[in-house]
Amino acid sequence: MSDSEHGQSIRLENVTKRYPGQRTPAVDDVTMEIPAGEIVMLVGPSGCGKTTTMKMINRLIEPTSGRIFIGDDDVTKANADDLRRHIGYVIQGAGLFPHMSVGDNIALVPRLLKWDKKKVDARIDELLELVNLDPGQYRDRYPKELSGGQQQRVGVARALAADPPVLLMDEPFGAVDPITRQRLQDELLRLQEELRKTIVFVTHDFDEAMKLGDRIAILQVGSQIVQYDTPEAILADPADEFVEDFVGSGTALKQLSLTRVRDVELHDAAVARVGADAREAVSAARDLGREWIIVLDDQDRPLRWVPVRDVERNGTLSSVTRDDDLEAVTLSSTLNDALDEMLTSSHGVVVVTGRRNAYQGVVRVETIMDAMQQLQGASSP
Amino acid sequence: MTGFVEFVQDRWSVLSFLAYQHASLVVQTLLIATAIAVVLGVLVYRSPVGVSAAQTFSAVGLTFPSYAMLGLLVGIVSIGVLPSVITLVFFGVLPILRNVVVGLTGVDQTLVESARGMGMTRLGTLLRLELPLAWPVIMTGVRVSGQMLMGIAAIAAYALGPGLGGYIFSGISRTGGANATNSIVAGTVGILLLAVLLDLALNLVTRLTTPRGIRV
Numbered sequence: 170m171s172d173s174e175h176g177q178s179i180r181l182e183n184v185t186k187r188y189p190g191q192r193t194p195a196v197d198d199v200t201m202e203i204p205a206g207e208i209v210m211l212v213g214p215s216g217c218g219k220t221t222t223m224k225m226i227n228r229l230i231e232p233t234s235g236r237i238f239i240g241d242d243d244v245t246k247a248n249a250d251d252l253r254r255h256i257g258y259v260i261q262g263a264g265l266f267p268h269m270s271v272g273d274n275i276a277l278v279p280r281l282l283k284w285d286k287k288k289v290d291a292r293i294d295e296l297l298e299l300v301n302l303d304p305g306q307y308r309d310r311y312p313k314e315l316s317g318g319q320q321q322r323v324g325v326a327r328a329l330a331a332d333p334p335v336l337l338m339d340e341p342f343g344a345v346d347p348i349t350r351q352r353l354q355d356e357l358l359r360l361q362e363e364l365r366k367t368i369v370f371v372t373h374d375f376d377e378a379m380k381l382g383d384r385i386a387i388l389q390v391g392s393q394i395v396q397y398d399t400p401e402a403i404l405a406d407p408a409d410e411f412v413e414d415f416v417g418s419g420t421a422l423k424q425l426s427l428t429r430v431r432d433v434e435l436h437d438a439a440v441a442r443v444g445a446d447a448r449e450a451v452s453a454a455r456d457l458g459r460e461w462i463i464v465l466d467d468q469d470r471p472l473r474w475v476p477v478r479d480v481e482r483n484g485t486l487s488s489v490t491r492d493d494d495l496e497a498v499t500l501s502s503t504l505n506d507a508l509d510e511m512l513t514s515s516h517g518v519v520v521v522t523g524r525r526n527a528y529q530g531v532v533r534v535e536t537i538m539d540a541m542q543q544l545q546g547a548s549s550p
Numbered sequence: 551m552t553g554f555v556e557f558v559q560d561r562w563s564v565l566s567f568l569a570y571q572h573a574s575l576v577v578q579t580l581l582i583a584t585a586i587a588v589v590l591g592v593l594v595y596r597s598p599v600g601v602s603a604a605q606t607f608s609a610v611g612l613t614f615p616s617y618a619m620l621g622l623l624v625g626i627v628s629i630g631v632l633p634s635v636i637t638l639v640f641f642g643v644l645p646i647l648r649n650v651v652v653g654l655t656g657v658d659q660t661l662v663e664s665a666r667g668m669g670m671t672r673l674g675t676l677l678r679l680e681l682p683l684a685w686p687v688i689m690t691g692v693r694v695s696g697q698m699l700m701g702i703a704a705i706a707a708y709a710l711g712p713g714l715g716g717y718i719f720s721g722i723s724r725t726g727g728a729n730a731t732n733s734i735v736a737g738t739v740g741i742l743l744l745a746v747l748l749d750l751a752l753n754l755v756t757r758l759t760t761p762r763g764i765r766v
Binding site for chain 2: 229251252258262266281311
């Protein structure tokens with residue numbers, strides 16, 4: 170994926186959308202610049218025109234006036250179908266075609282672009298790997314056989330299939346449960362580190378905007394931009410009362426959404442590889458004063474927490490299975506996510522994974538408390 | 551009802567030929583009706599006015615007496631196969647058209663938007679998304695139509711059309727005469743059997759042509 174196409178900038182110039190028979194325009198003279206390779210979040214109350222604004226970029230909605238550029242190309246002059254084949258599009262609930270297999274769904278745009286069969290097949294497997302779904306297991310399944318989170322992953326894979334420079338996402342994670350949403354967000358950030366696409370992301374959830382966005386545009390009715398800045402700047406200095414209301418109260422807790430796991434000190438847990446010598450693992454854990462061992466597979470991916478005394482009693486580490494519900498966060502997760510995971514787990518620590526889900530360490534609850542105190546100290550001197 | 555078995559045995563070669571003719575008439579007109587209904591449905595399903603016009607046409611058309619229609623057509627295109635074919639196609643279209651419209655308008659609009667958003671053309675969206683998803687509903691209409699046409703095809707004999715209807719008509723015209731009842735029963739039972747066979751066949755076709763991901 171290292172040779173994939175990076176993002177291009179998007180520029181909206183005096184874009185207006187006026188529906189016939191309505192007095193006020195849905196989108197009123199919007200001008201904004203979305204830098205290449207960044208995630209820009211469009212946030213605002215429902216009916217503010219954020220989705221309309223986004224859909225004008227791929228011309229699912231035609232602007233009444235104004236111009237939109239991707240890179241140096243004026244999209245309002247392009248052939249609409251051709252344009253859309255070069256813009257990834259992800260909607261809420263993924264919008265997978267139920268009568269096609271996962272593989273065929275992903276292959277839709279490459280086939281429209283007439284790629285040859287070999288290239289398409291290779292691309293399907295590559296993308297499934299990229300979104301952490303085993304190709305052998307999932308390629309030939311049908312959407313109804315997947316969970317909501319898995320469907321959404323396939324939706325993202327489908328949007329990335331033809332390696333478009335620009336990705337439009339319309340509340341993609343709105344219909345999944347909070348834990349799945351947090352994982353999908355983490356995965357998107359991990360993908361973005363590799364891909365550097367330009368992503369326009371519509372949401373009404375300010376916490377999601379703070380977590381994912383390099384920049385946030387807060388919109389009011391008519392898609393009027395009230396404030397367009399980095400999450401830190403918006404939090405520190407809201408433009409007006411509307412933004413303040415929208416950002417919400419509990420700012421110290423919000424600050425936890427701005428600090429990433431990679432920004433705090435990670436601790437070591439007692440670690441053992443599956444199949445390793447049990448006695449050594451037990452004595453190593455005892456030396457650290459730990460009651461639990463985190464067991465990793467042969468690629469350093471965490472499998473499961475195992476109590477030290479069980480290892481001692483069984484005398485083996487070879488039959489440890491994967492715990493699908495293991496609480497874990499990634500380096501790009503926020504401290505808020507880590508705290509959430511910790512509250513559902515019983516360990517007081519949460520496992521941190523990095524690239525390819527490899528184990529990195531653990532975050533302790535004390536670390537989060539310290540960070541909170543520091544943040545509070547910083548915001549109220 | 552005396553000697554029904556002998557009656558059928560004596561005339562087996564004629565009866566089986568007429569049954570074949572009857573089935574062939576229904577299957578061919580059903581194919582034509584399906585094609586016409588799909589084309590009409592596709593032409594109207596995006597417009598609300600078109601949709602309600604198609605629904606009204608389908609509902610009102612079914613109240614039209616098939617016998618009267620055949621009579622009118624005989625005056626226009628003379629007797630034989632042609633008026634039977636026109637009548638069967640006309641009635642065959644009605645239930646299918648209704649289901650084509652219901653099926654196509656029932657496709658989840660977010661899927662259509664997602665298809666357009668990926669750069670699928672209008673025609674591509676219709677052929678690769680909307681029709682496959684509407685297909686089970688359309689085939690239900692085809693099955694209803696097939697059953698109905700089996701019955702209507704019997705009336706074709708009135709215009710000297712092909713099929714088992716001739717036995718029913720001649721039985722009725724000779725009421726009380728020798729073998730009159732046998733003649734009517736043979737024609738009717740034959741048509742019932744054909745109707746069951748056709749429905750089984752269409753059921754199989756539906757299964758085979760419905761994409762696996764949406765099979766229930």
